[in-house]
Amino acid sequence: MSATMTATAPAAGLASALEIRGLVKEYVAGKPVLRGVDLAVPAEGITAIIGPSGTGKSTLIRCINRLVEPTRGSIKLHGEELTGLSGRGLRLARRRIGMVFQEYNLVERLSVMENVLSGRLGYVPLWRAWLRKYPQADIDRAFMLLDAVGLPEHATRRADALSGGQRQRVGIARALMQRPDILLADEPTSSLDPRTAVEVLELLTRLTAAEGVPVIINIHNVDLAKRYARRIVGMSGGSVIFDGPPEELETHHLRAIYGGEDWM
Amino acid sequence: MSATLTPPAGRRVAFAPNWPMRIALLLLAAYTIWACTRLGLTWDRVLHGLGEGGKLLARMVPPNFERWSLLLEGLLESLQIAVLASAIGILLSLPLGLLAARNLSPWFIAGPVRAVIAVCRSLHYVIVAILFVKAIGFGALAGTAALVVASIGFIAKLFAEAIEEISMKQVEAIRATGASAMKVIAYAVLPQVASRFIGFCLYQLDSNLRNSTLVGIVGAGGIGGTLFAAFKRFDYDFVAAILLAIIALIFLAEIISGRVRAALR
Numbered sequence: 001m002s003a004t005m006t007a008t009a010p011a012a013g014l015a016s017a018l019e020i021r022g023l024v025k026e027y028v029a030g031k032p033v034l035r036g037v038d039l040a041v042p043a044e045g046i047t048a049i050i051g052p053s054g055t056g057k058s059t060l061i062r063c064i065n066r067l068v069e070p071t072r073g074s075i076k077l078h079g080e081e082l083t084g085l086s087g088r089g090l091r092l093a094r095r096r097i098g099m100v101f102q103e104y105n106l107v108e109r110l111s112v113m114e115n116v117l118s119g120r121l122g123y124v125p126l127w128r129a130w131l132r133k134y135p136q137a138d139i140d141r142a143f144m145l146l147d148a149v150g151l152p153e154h155a156t157r158r159a160d161a162l163s164g165g166q167r168q169r170v171g172i173a174r175a176l177m178q179r180p181d182i183l184l185a186d187e188p189t190s191s192l193d194p195r196t197a198v199e200v201l202e203l204l205t206r207l208t209a210a211e212g213v214p215v216i217i218n219i220h221n222v223d224l225a226k227r228y229a230r231r232i233v234g235m236s237g238g239s240v241i242f243d244g245p246p247e248e249l250e251t252h253h254l255r256a257i258y259g260g261e262d263w264m
Numbered sequence: 265m266s267a268t269l270t271p272p273a274g275r276r277v278a279f280a281p282n283w284p285m286r287i288a289l290l291l292l293a294a295y296t297i298w299a300c301t302r303l304g305l306t307w308d309r310v311l312h313g314l315g316e317g318g319k320l321l322a323r324m325v326p327p328n329f330e331r332w333s334l335l336l337e338g339l340l341e342s343l344q345i346a347v348l349a350s351a352i353g354i355l356l357s358l359p360l361g362l363l364a365a366r367n368l369s370p371w372f373i374a375g376p377v378r379a380v381i382a383v384c385r386s387l388h389y390v391i392v393a394i395l396f397v398k399a400i401g402f403g404a405l406a407g408t409a410a411l412v413v414a415s416i417g418f419i420a421k422l423f424a425e426a427i428e429e430i431s432m433k434q435v436e437a438i439r440a441t442g443a444s445a446m447k448v449i450a451y452a453v454l455p456q457v458a459s460r461f462i463g464f465c466l467y468q469l470d471s472n473l474r475n476s477t478l479v480g481i482v483g484a485g486g487i488g489g490t491l492f493a494a495f496k497r498f499d500y501d502f503v504a505a506i507l508l509a510i511i512a513l514i515f516l517a518e519i520i521s522g523r524v525r526a527a528l529r
Contacts, residue, residue: 108431
């Protein structure tokens, strides 16, 4: 893996939504999981992060909304530094960042509607949240999103009554409910069967394009990444070793990212 | 890599003999026999006891419901003690349980709160009732206070443990929306523990009802006082009436709470 990678500069001409500089994360001091990641995410389209398990893809995504605390480095969302935030400032930043999880992470015992509306928790006052008295505009948007993800009849069902694909659709609706500036997707299709995975990615692509929300997605499936992403970021050993459009991702890049070639 | 399965050469044992368990069971049996002889639990003593029991039973039949107003008054007071103690205990247990859950609250808060809960649990409620009778005087207030303490010890502890078992993934997802701590509690924590929490509360209400019949014996209000007085005056037929009434009340409570639990599932 000594080969230096040649990759084109990230999508020229578009302003970056997110800029990551020198990001380091050490869960244990002296053993960095992320070794100085630099990444600029364009203001639209899907950016896919690929790489072997344990290489810090998830950590990278979770550093952005601070579910994981970065050790060093800078993360700027539309120019606003996210790494130093705490308390109210952090909550205000988080509500602008939607997230879709591998295992959906819906609140199982709440209804689909409550799960979707929970995307507004960063916006509504506490009493409205506790009493479920959301503004009508939010309720209208929640129904609109449920229609858009193809679950118009499921608003009152409990989340644990849904199938995996349906749950991830609710997850997407919840994230978009935030009207986010950026959407993070951490292995959103890894728990789904191949067909459902494609359907969910299709939906994610279509809805985020319609809303103009850029997406960063961690994904294991290289073929799906090349099919849906506008840009591919290849990570290995906690560093970015490829960054460019899908057409430029070639066999020798994949060999460098994943190591070996028996699997190809 | 063709593997052939060959039958085993000798006889092999699927389960190892558990000698420590066998020895422990033998020792337990030996100790039981020894303890019986030490305490004078002979067959003659049992027969004698049965005879005395028969006489007592004979004096209890038929139960005497003549003083029903006294009975009802005591029973209602017990019921009030139980309901009030449960309500206050539950209200106090909610925040205490949340603060004591080690996955949500920092150790320097969880630690002391757990200690408070442990103190509530450590003393038997009758002892607590005696303490309250001495401190604030005879009557229902002392009984209620004692059962509030008992309720906290039980519900807050179990509630905290239930919270420690919740899925943090759901909590993480709600946190990621920018929700504050109170909103995370409302949307990610309580939904996961609500049905269990209500289960604990119903169970505690049941057991407070039972316990409230006893605190009267130490002067802390309720039917227990009436029962104790009847015992002292050898009014065994009235004792029987009180016992039947208590059993009926507990049965009724069991049936109702069973229905509620089933409805919540």
